[in-house]
Amino acid sequence: MRRxxxxxxxALVVVGLQLALQAAGAMYxxxxxxxxxxxxxxxIGLCLLMGYAGQLSLGQAGFFAIGGYASAVLTTLKLDAAxxxxxLLARLGILAERRDAxxxxxxxxxxxxxLLAAVLATGLVALLIGLPVIRLKGHYLAMATLGFGxxxxxxxxxxxxxxxxDGIGGVPALPLFGLEVTGGKAHRVxxxxxxxxxxxxxxxxxxxxxHSRVGRALxxxxxxxxxxxxxxxxxxxxxxxxxxxxxxxAGVAGAFLTHYNGGIGPSEASSMKSVRYVAIxxxxxxxxxxxxxxxxxxxxxxxxxxxxGSYDDAFFAVILIAVMLFFPDGLLxxxxxxxxxx
Amino acid sequence: xxxxxxxxxxxxxxxxGAIYAIIAIGFNIIYNTTGIxxxxxxxxxxxxxxxxxxxxVVLPLPLAVAGAVAATMVVGALVDLVFIxxxxxxxxxxxxxxxxxxxxxxREGMLHAWDEKVRALRNFTGTEISSVRILGAHIxxxxxxxxxxxxLIVAALALFFRYTLAGRAMRACAANRTAARLCGIKxxxxxxxxxxxxxxxxxxxxxxxxxxxxxxxxxxAPLAIKGFTVAILGGLGNSTAAVAAGLILGLLExxxxxxxxxxxxxxxxxxxxxxxxFLRPGGLFGRREVQRLKEF
Numbered sequence: 001m002r003r004x005x006x007x008x009x010x011a012l013v014v015v016g017l018q019l020a021l022q023a024a025g026a027m028y029x030x031x032x033x034x035x036x037x038x039x040x041x042x043x044i045g046l047c048l049l050m051g052y053a054g055q056l057s058l059g060q061a062g063f064f065a066i067g068g069y070a071s072a073v074l075t076t077l078k079l080d081a082a083x084x085x086x087x088l089l090a091r092l093g094i095l096a097e098r099r100d101a102x103x104x105x106x107x108x109x110x111x112x113x114x115l116l117a118a119v120l121a122t123g124l125v126a127l128l129i130g131l132p133v134i135r136l137k138g139h140y141l142a143m144a145t146l147g148f149g150x151x152x153x154x155x156x157x158x159x160x161x162x163x164x165x166d167g168i169g170g171v172p173a174l175p176l177f178g179l180e181v182t183g184g185k186a187h188r189v190x191x192x193x194x195x196x197x198x199x200x201x202x203x204x205x206x207x208x209x210x211h212s213r214v215g216r217a218l219x220x221x222x223x224x225x226x227x228x229x230x231x232x233x234x235x236x237x238x239x240x241x242x243x244x245x246x247x248x249x250a251g252v253a254g255a256f257l258t259h260y261n262g263g264i265g266p267s268e269a270s271s272m273k274s275v276r277y278v279a280i281x282x283x284x285x286x287x288x289x290x291x292x293x294x295x296x297x298x299x300x301x302x303x304x305x306x307x308x309g310s311y312d313d314a315f316f317a318v319i320l321i322a323v324m325l326f327f328p329d330g331l332l333x334x335x336x337x338x339x340x341x342x
Numbered sequence: 343x344x345x346x347x348x349x350x351x352x353x354x355x356x357x358x359g360a361i362y363a364i365i366a367i368g369f370n371i372i373y374n375t376t377g378i379x380x381x382x383x384x385x386x387x388x389x390x391x392x393x394x395x396x397x398x399v400v401l402p403l404p405l406a407v408a409g410a411v412a413a414t415m416v417v418g419a420l421v422d423l424v425f426i427x428x429x430x431x432x433x434x435x436x437x438x439x440x441x442x443x444x445x446x447x448x449r450e451g452m453l454h455a456w457d458e459k460v461r462a463l464r465n466f467t468g469t470e471i472s473s474v475r476i477l478g479a480h481i482x483x484x485x486x487x488x489x490x491x492x493x494l495i496v497a498a499l500a501l502f503f504r505y506t507l508a509g510r511a512m513r514a515c516a517a518n519r520t521a522a523r524l525c526g527i528k529x530x531x532x533x534x535x536x537x538x539x540x541x542x543x544x545x546x547x548x549x550x551x552x553x554x555x556x557x558x559x560x561x562x563a564p565l566a567i568k569g570f571t572v573a574i575l576g577g578l579g580n581s582t583a584a585v586a587a588g589l590i591l592g593l594l595e596x597x598x599x600x601x602x603x604x605x606x607x608x609x610x611x612x613x614x615x616x617x618x619x620f621l622r623p624g625g626l627f628g629r630r631e632v633q634r635l636k637e638f
Contacts, residue, residue, distance in 0.1 A: 056435055136623070139438060140623060143574075147567060147619075148612075150563075150612055151612045157605060313450050317447045318443075324436050324443065
């Protein structure tokens with residue numbers, strides 16, 4: 001039971017923060033906190049991969065973008081109701097109607113079906129990329145994942161139906177049990193809770209994973225891949241599974257934030273974004289979920305509020321370098337005692 | 343495709359390829375002495391171009407280029423002295439992340455020291471519209487300058503590694519670092535020297551490139567990743583093969599433009615990078631037996 005205590009604490013903080021902001025009349029902070037939750041999701045995935053399995057990925061922003069763009073493309077489709085494709089989708093019950101600014105009826109894929117497609121798409125790409133990539137080590141792994149992220153970025157920038165440099169806008173809200181996830185003022189509180197609910201769910205999965213046989217296998221890979229292999233751990237499979245899990249979390253975050261922001265642009269896939277996630281996990285203490293969560297929320301919030309101005313990227317670079325120079329195992333480390341239970 | 347057009351593509355390809363080869367050699371020099379891939383290699387080119395454009399306002403062109411090369415070499419040495427030299431046996435992951443951080447820092451530094459505008463050094467000879475006719479193809483004189491300078495860099499480095507004490511020490515260091523240290527070679531100094539050298543040739547290539555493709559603060563990363571592709575293609579650490587690999591990638595990229603949209607040009611070389619990493623991480627020219635002993 002003890003392992004779930006931090007989770008309850010996070011939930012309390014989430015609620016407390018919202019109530020405090022309401023009391024202080026500073027609800028506008030919720031917008032950045034909601035977006036920070038999305039980036040926390042990506043960071044949790046990377047934390048599993050980098051901190052626990054010990055594999056660096058400089059391509060997480062690519063997966064975020066794949067999830068986001070899949071959602072955006074499907075939900076903003078303009079299908080002709082008479083077309084065979086539309087009729088097929090309608091029979092599957094995954095079409096959604098929406099109205100444009102001129103009250104014209106538009107047909108697209110429903111947000112939940114699109115979300116599912118986004119998850120599948122990210123998972124599939126992660127599988128195809130992961131199969132060869134995850135065998136690489138060190139520089140090669142870093143460059144391969146960086147290269148993957150850059151390809152995604154270039155393709156987004158160069159493809160007409162993905163909006164080129166403008167990205168895709170006009171993405172509808174994500175409905176959930178009568179709530180709506182969207183950027184408008186009226187839905188600020190519910191979007192905030194849905195976002196952090198997602199983060200809590202991801203944390204719950206991650207905590208259970210870490211304390212399972214899989215988690216122990218991942219740690220053994222980090223400790224020494226050969227030794228782990230010699231003990232009978234199927235290192236390739238575990239690394240690949242973690243890679244895919246991290247990618248899917250990034251994809252979900254991408255889809256969620258695309259609904260929340262009402263669109264997505266190619267800058268979400270830039271390598272600088274991927275480097276940020278690495279910086280967050282490094283500050284968070286590498287194999288420290290809670291540290292990653294704190295770092296992800298705090299750093300994303302600071303950056304999103306625009307406190308750093310044009311020194312935004314430089315700030316993340318300085319943090320990254322400083323942590324790596326002085327705290328190579330990550331900044332927010334817990335005491336060494338009781339690591340196994342943490 | 344008519345012959346003239348083919349030649350036109352060919353010259354464009356080898357010009358770009360020559361630049362990639364120089365970047366790859368920059369990677370190799372540092373990799374050989376330290377085992378580090380310096381992710382900030384592309385920034386050295388941009389920095390060289392930036393400093394040269396600013397110096398060219400007040401100085402004659404050759405002096406501006408020389409000044410830019412010297413200044414970038416100092417920056418290269420500083421990168422090693424400040425961020426790398428004092429680390430005791432750092433892990434690869436740590437060094438990767440640090441050099442990535444340094445590359446962002448250099449890029450953001452250039453953004454704030456200059457601005458986000460595109461700037462260009464003037465052509466070394468002739469103007470933007472002058473061209474040399476070779477077998478019916480029109481070549482910009484600057485492209486010939488790029489090829490000439492690249493050739494010069496390769497030749498000078500070959501002589502340096504063969505005949506000078508420092509060059510030989512660096513080769514010894516590349517072959518076996520521990521043995522080199524036991525022979526009394528001060529490996530730490532060599533690391534600083536290799537950063538200096540890489541920065542210097544990068545800056546020179548950046549100056550030669552500037553009149554052709556312009557210089558902008560954020561051009562470093564794409565250049566670096568292509569240089570890295572070439573370094574891997576030739577086999578990491580092998581600078582002769584890097585020249586051949588550079589030309590191959592340059593030609594591949596240029597000819598891809600005739601088949602694919604221009605926007606995908608960068609994606610082509612990245613796909614080459616991924617393919618080579620997956621299929622033959624030891625490079626096109628690496629021997630299979632040697633590859634099996636290496637860790638990728």
